[in-house]
Amino acid sequence: DVKVTQSSRYLVKRTGEKVFLECVQDMDHENMFWYRQDPGLGLRLIYFSYDVKMKEKGDIPEGYSVSREKKERFSLILESASTNQTSMYLCASSFFGRVGNTEAFFGQGTRLTVV
């Protein structure tokens, strides 16, 4: 079974902490994505990466950074967590190239609470 695995299902962190959310895929996909999902706002793209060490900002990158040192792993970093970053975070991956004709695969999500 193809898989996108997020390191934690639930996470509670304190305001001001540096938080790392990890995502690993086993499908040799070039593209990886980080989304956050909030009630009434749907899924919003934070960052995506189309290759190792390459990244592009999504719609809401403020307060976040990312790291892609290996093809299979894409990390989302909250430099200084704030309560408004309490959310469900979803990782996804897909092939590069003629991606219109391919599907994306999602992880189960990490529910982050910042207190």
Next chain:
Amino acid sequence: DAKTTQPNSMESNEEEPVHLPCNHSTISGTDYIHWYRQLPSQGPEYVIHGLTSNVNNRMASLAIAEDRKSSTLILHRATLRDAAVYYCILRGEYGNKLVFGAGTILRVKS
């Protein structure tokens, strides 16, 4: 990125067909139409996609209008397990982004 418009919510009876509409009037010639769904407490999962012709798979059918400005996801016999948020997304041939709209909340009544 071309936008899609979907109804906020729809309701269906169990065992009946469901037609979920999506408008995408600004679609470009190389945009594929994708559908994903998100079950409660899970990440989104792929349902189906197409370019111009209607498509069928084990989960659903996708009917695409001739002018490609709208499409319909068809669940042939809704079950309680089909209750989810359904997202219609346009994806360029070489585009890397997946941009989600608000989706349609499908409720299935027994």
